[in-house]
Amino acid sequence: MKACVQFAPMIGAREGELSAPEARALAAHLETCAKCRSLAADAEATEGMVAEVLLARASRRDFAPFVDQVMARIEAPSAWPVRWMAALRRRWKLATAAAGIAIALLAGASAFMYVRHRSAPEPEQIASLEIDSEGGNTVLQTSDGPVVLIEPDDGSGG
């Protein structure tokens, strides 16, 4: 009986579904076990009956309206939000990633604009003051670049 518990579930396997050692062990068991041979005979006798009966039942039913009903359900106007949501659900990873990137970009742009607005010097505002060591000229570093202030000629040179 212990062996039957092991081999009974293998009865009804199609070719190639059991490993070679399993198939050999089952065949050897069937040679010596009348109970499992009977189980195998029952399985063989009723093989295909389920499909036969269900397909016969389907064949007897009038399918004339079926395809039109399916197409009507597909084309129903109310179907588009459902389709849209279904598509969104199917692509939720992509949608989540896209939303994340969009939010990050928006946040980045906002921060950039804020910082720029707060820290950007006014046009012509002096950012630093440097003295040219060689010429003694004064150089103003402005947002538009360096401006060299040339001392006015007092006309006393010569």
Next chain:
Amino acid sequence: MDAFRSLVVRYQRKVYAVALGIVKDADMAWDVAQDAFVRAHRSLDGFKGESSFFTWLFRIATRVSIDSLRKERPWQRDEVDEVRDVDLTDGSEGILATALGTDPRDTLLRRELADKMEAALATLSEKHRTILVLREVEGLSYEELAERLGIHKGTVMSRLFHARKKMQSALRSYAGITSTDPSGGIKFEGDVADEE
């Protein structure tokens, strides 16, 4: 759209048969089969061609059938899959095979049993009906059943064993076959012993 229409016409009966086998009720199976096609149409862009269209469509139909059933009867109890000694001690083995004779494909009894099959299937639990239908109507292998149902191959084999046993037991009961006599004859319910 015309192409999809022709696919519906081509597969409608088989999808309906699968749904009927799982959900039992003819009207519910009709609705489930339609729903399977509608969902397949909505998911057409998700069909990657890794399996045949037929396999993909039936995967959807199976899922819709099981979901519909669980919406209707979410409380169904689960059954054990393992095969135990007690499953092999009812002494009924071989009765159907003997009754159907050497050529079971062409007997009056087979046609009678086929008439009782739907009722016999209806007595099985959802998971036993489902695995029998997938095996016999869709023709799935052990490996495919394991993948489709999310269970191990060993569980597939033992679940199929239980499903067959219960289906055969229900068939015998509906057909009124009670036992075989020592000479190999079949006894039906209501048979009386021959008087000496």
